[in-house]
Amino acid sequence: MEDAARAVFRAYNYHEIRTPILEETQLFARGVGAETDIVTKEMYTFEDRDGSSLTLRPENTASVIRAYIEHRLDQQPGVKKLYYMGPMFRRERPQKGRYRQFYQIGAEAIGSESPLVDAEVIEMVVELLERAGLEGFQLLLNSVGDPNCRPAYVDLLRRELRGVAAGLCEDCRRRAETNPLRVLDCKVEADQPIIEKLPAIVDHLCEPCAAHFATVRRFLDHRGIPYEVCPRLVRGLDYYMRTTFEVVHGALGAQNSVLGGGRYDGLAESLGSKVHSPGIGFSIGEDRLVMSVEGQHPPAALDLLIAPLGEAAVLCAAALARHYRRAGVSVEVSEGKLKRVMELANKLGARYALIVGEDEMAAGRYALKNMSTGEQETLTGDEIAARLAPSSN
DSSP states (O other), rough: HHHHHHHHHHTTTEOOOOOEEEEHHOOOOOOOOTHHIIIIEEEEEEEEOSSOEEEEESSSHHHHHHHHTTTTTSSSOEEEEEEEEEEEEOOOOTTTBOOEEEEEEEEEESOOOOHHHHHHHHHEEEEEEHHOOSSOOEEEEEOOOOTTHHHHHHHHHHHHHHHHGSOHHHHHHHHHOOOOOGGGGGOOGGGHHHHSSSSGGGGOOOHHHHHHHHHHHHHHHHOOOOOEEOOOOSSOOTTTEEEEEEOOOGOOOOOEEEEEEETTTTHHHHTTOSSSOEEEEEEEHHHHHHHHHHTTTOOOOOOOEEEOHHHHHHHHHHHHHHHHHHHOOOOEOOOHHHHHHHHHHHHHHOOOOEEHHHHHHHHHHEEHHHHHHTEEEEHHHHHHHHOGGGGGO
């Protein structure tokens, strides 16, 4: 999965950034939002020896922007394209594919508010998922406005919620006053009929936001990338504005999100940058993505299992294994009775088995068995290397 992601990031000129697993708690309160579920209920936070408050990172966008500012990347021209892979931590209720230590693959494009960048990021997401082997996924798209138009919509939403909040879940009753947008992101099935009747933010965008969203959609249409406009898609973090998107997949049940992202044009300034640094990014739940594709794509087969017969053959087998591994072949050496070693070769899904005994060593030719056809040949070490070379498979 990560190999596929790195190849896609390289094609789009993204470069790796590594941030600390521990950050100051205030970074997430300011960046993610003090009233979000992440900050109020899910973060692992503790007091350091000097009395400062530290948190295991629950997400990485705020950390990347903090590093971007600290290392003065905001002083450099052009769009900075950064990607990351690593563990995140949230104390949420475990569900299918959700763990309290989980892994994310993500990317950030910082330094442009162009809808062309939005479309390119979404295109890259689709390319990454396809290369990773995910089939049958759905791309959801929305705009959540900006500081010019969203406050009026939030006020409208808060007023509408006052009349219906009593029929919502406990979390939504709290959010109705503290963070009304998060009500739209509720996954409780019983709340959906009420939420569906609430005003949609796409109907209340200002002219610049509406134009930006229309252009993003036009770029995606031109590239033949299918999507569905989902007016309730707001994502769970305060820093999002304008374009938001999510990818869902049926293999994960009700909590079916594999990936989410969006634009965050004011985040850098809120974290202390003196330079306007608009950006857009996404993060993939790597655990959930692996779970979605593992049934469709079995793990790569072992290329070769070597069966040494006798003590002297073990040294020869080890030397052959080293030679083949250097050529990019996956090799396992297994001592024991030949029948059991062959049974192991079948269990491991080995493509070939190589028998090394005293007669083979004396002749310099070894018995190579094709495990799928049962065909066996006697070949030299170099002929075996040529047969197993990755380019010949």
